[in-house]
Amino acid sequence: MSKLIYADIPRVLKSKILYLILILTAFIGVASVTTVLLESEDKAALFPVASNNFAMFMSVMMPVFSGGLSIMLIVAEFSGGIIRNKFIMGHSRTSILMAWGVIYTFFTILTFLLYVGVFFIALLAAGADFTGVDSGSVIVNLLIVLLFSLKFQMFSFLMICICPDAKTAVICYLLNNITLVPLMLASLSDENSKAMQFLSRIFIFGYTNGEYTLSTEPDKPWLTVLLIALLAAVYMVLAVLYFNKKDLK
Amino acid sequence: MDYVLKTNALCKSYRKFHALNGVTMNVPKGAIYGFVGRNGAGKTTLIRLVCGLQMPTSGSFEIYGVQNSDSKIAESRRRMGAVVETPSLFPEMTAEENLRYQYRLLGIPNYDGIGELLKLVGLDTTGSKKAKDFSLGMRQRLGIAIALCGDQDFLILDEPINGLDPQGIIEVRELILKLNRERKITFIISSHILDELSKLATHYGFIDDGRIVREMSAEELENACRKSLRVTVTDTAALAAVLDKRGIAYSITDAANADIYARPNISELVFALADHNCQLISCSEREENLEGFFISLVGGEARE
Numbered sequence: 001m002s003k004l005i006y007a008d009i010p011r012v013l014k015s016k017i018l019y020l021i022l023i024l025t026a027f028i029g030v031a032s033v034t035t036v037l038l039e040s041e042d043k044a045a046l047f048p049v050a051s052n053n054f055a056m057f058m059s060v061m062m063p064v065f066s067g068g069l070s071i072m073l074i075v076a077e078f079s080g081g082i083i084r085n086k087f088i089m090g091h092s093r094t095s096i097l098m099a100w101g102v103i104y105t106f107f108t109i110l111t112f113l114l115y116v117g118v119f120f121i122a123l124l125a126a127g128a129d130f131t132g133v134d135s136g137s138v139i140v141n142l143l144i145v146l147l148f149s150l151k152f153q154m155f156s157f158l159m160i161c162i163c164p165d166a167k168t169a170v171i172c173y174l175l176n177n178i179t180l181v182p183l184m185l186a187s188l189s190d191e192n193s194k195a196m197q198f199l200s201r202i203f204i205f206g207y208t209n210g211e212y213t214l215s216t217e218p219d220k221p222w223l224t225v226l227l228i229a230l231l232a233a234v235y236m237v238l239a240v241l242y243f244n245k246k247d248l249k
Numbered sequence: 250m251d252y253v254l255k256t257n258a259l260c261k262s263y264r265k266f267h268a269l270n271g272v273t274m275n276v277p278k279g280a281i282y283g284f285v286g287r288n289g290a291g292k293t294t295l296i297r298l299v300c301g302l303q304m305p306t307s308g309s310f311e312i313y314g315v316q317n318s319d320s321k322i323a324e325s326r327r328r329m330g331a332v333v334e335t336p337s338l339f340p341e342m343t344a345e346e347n348l349r350y351q352y353r354l355l356g357i358p359n360y361d362g363i364g365e366l367l368k369l370v371g372l373d374t375t376g377s378k379k380a381k382d383f384s385l386g387m388r389q390r391l392g393i394a395i396a397l398c399g400d401q402d403f404l405i406l407d408e409p410i411n412g413l414d415p416q417g418i419i420e421v422r423e424l425i426l427k428l429n430r431e432r433k434i435t436f437i438i439s440s441h442i443l444d445e446l447s448k449l450a451t452h453y454g455f456i457d458d459g460r461i462v463r464e465m466s467a468e469e470l471e472n473a474c475r476k477s478l479r480v481t482v483t484d485t486a487a488l489a490a491v492l493d494k495r496g497i498a499y500s501i502t503d504a505a506n507a508d509i510y511a512r513p514n515i516s517e518l519v520f521a522l523a524d525h526n527c528q529l530i531s532c533s534e535r536e537e538n539l540e541g542f543f544i545s546l547v548g549g550e551a552r553e
Contacts, residue, residue, distance in 0.1 A: 003353065003354055003355070003356040004354065006353050006356075007350055007353035007354040010350075010353070011339070011350060076339065080337060080338055080339050080340060081333070081334075081335055081336070081337035081338070082337050082338070082339060082350075083337075084300060084302060084331070084333055084337050085337045085351065085354065085395065085396075086354060087300060087301040087302055087326075088300050088301065088326055088329060088330065088331050088396075089326065089327055089354055089355060089399070090301075090322075090323030090324065090326045090327050091323075091354075092323070245304075247263075247297075247302070247303040247304070248297070248302040248303065249297070249302070249334075
């Protein structure tokens with residue numbers, strides 16, 4: 001697996017898509033704060049209001065960036081036929097999939113850290129008032145949101161295994177956004193229903209729904225982490241099972 | 250004889266469609282094995298199975314004596330390279346970058362051999378030109394170079410000259426011959442451009458409807474295709490006795506027919522046969538090329 005990682009990391013680093021994503025991420029990180037400043041000069045409200053932009057980025061743009069990068073570059077392996085060489089060289093299907101997992105998880109975390117870094121630097125530069133903000137809750141919230149991104153990454157791997165095609169990126173993104181539908185339906189009956197609470201733990205749109213701020217103490221974070229991790233593991237296992245049986249051209 | 254690849258009753262089915270129906274073939278070490286069959290005969294399916302891209306439905310194969318079910322098959326596969334349908338390369342990379350990627354995949358610690366490899370396939374002057382800007386022939390040669398990165402001694406080329414212009418065909422042909430002679434690399438070349446294949450192959454395997462219909466050496470094929478006189482007689486044993494006495498090469502094809510590889514005096518032959526109570530019923534000249542032989546082997550009717 002190390003050979004696969006060693007071969008693919010320079011390729012990702014040479015990819016223009018990566019740098020485009022990183023530039024856009026940094027830009028959105030700044031914009032997440034400056035757009036709030038344009039509406040209000042209340043320094044105390046800056047962090048909570050900017051948190052909404054943070055949630056919007058993590059639920060809408062992060063799937064595009066993290067899933068997009070992995071899908072585009074992995075699909076290129078299929079379309080260019082490089083995947084065949086990996087098999088002929090004796091790399092197992094599981095190790096190929098795991099290597100992708102390691103590489104693109106790394107770049108998802110990198111994108112996340114860049115956004116969070118720029119976001120907080122912009123907040124500090126804008127003079128945001130952090131008085132009373134529970135740093136512990138902020139860190140837990142950040143980690144949970146990162147986990148949501150990684151879960152989406154695993155979902156995109158499963159989709160690539162099923163259909164290694166450029167259209168997969170669009171399908172993944174649409175399926176991600178379709179999760180809004182059950183959340184809307186559940187919230188129509190009762191926003192505090194058990195179903196709504198459960199869906200909020202596994203879909204980022206539910207988790208960051210309503211008056212979300214990074215400083216809000218999350219409800220049973222261990223349960224949320226457990227459910228997301230479980231779902232991510234299920235996606236990965238399904239991907240491995242499917243990939244191991246798949247006939248390739 | 251040492252064999253690089255042996256398949257045993259290999260089958261591959263896609264739902265109700267049987268792409269391979271018990272293929273048994275043997276590729277001798279050092280051979281250029283021409284794998285001949287019409288479109289859809291099962292050539293690429295067999296190559297995909299050998300390369301590990303697909304799993305056989307039943308049957309087995311061995312590469313360098315290692316069974317496909319053996320965990321050591323991955324090590325055997327490392328000795329082979331393949332260009333399946335299209336060359337496996339990143340179009341956005343240069344020839345050298347593509348080879349570097351391949352070296353990293355193989356875990357080769359340095360890139361020392363890349364220059365020599367590029368020179369071998371005649372791409373040492375391409376510099377920063379990206380693979381997407383290469384001609385088809387150049388891409389094909391780069392594909393072969395990529396397949397050779399780990400000093401492989403067995404290459405599988407699936408339709409390597411498809412779509413190439415005459416110059417490209419000559420380049421690829423010369424490269425294959427050079428690699429076979431100088432590096433003793435064994436090749437399987439699948440193709441339906443039979444005329445071109447006949448300039449390379451030392452052995453042939455003819456596949457039709459997912460079955461190997463015949464395996465033979467180039468020498469055997471040459472004998473089968475050479476100019477001959479097809480004679481029909483009442484007693485082939487008598488014919489054999491007459492021809493043996495005169496030292497004329499021949500082959501008995503069935504109970505009534507034989508091919509004579511010479512131009513005997515027909516009158517003398519008729520009298521000699523008459524002495525053995527044998528009649529000459531008919532005779533006709535025949536000459537087959539690889540295409541003719543292939544058609545006679547698999548039948549010429551159109552198929553879906």
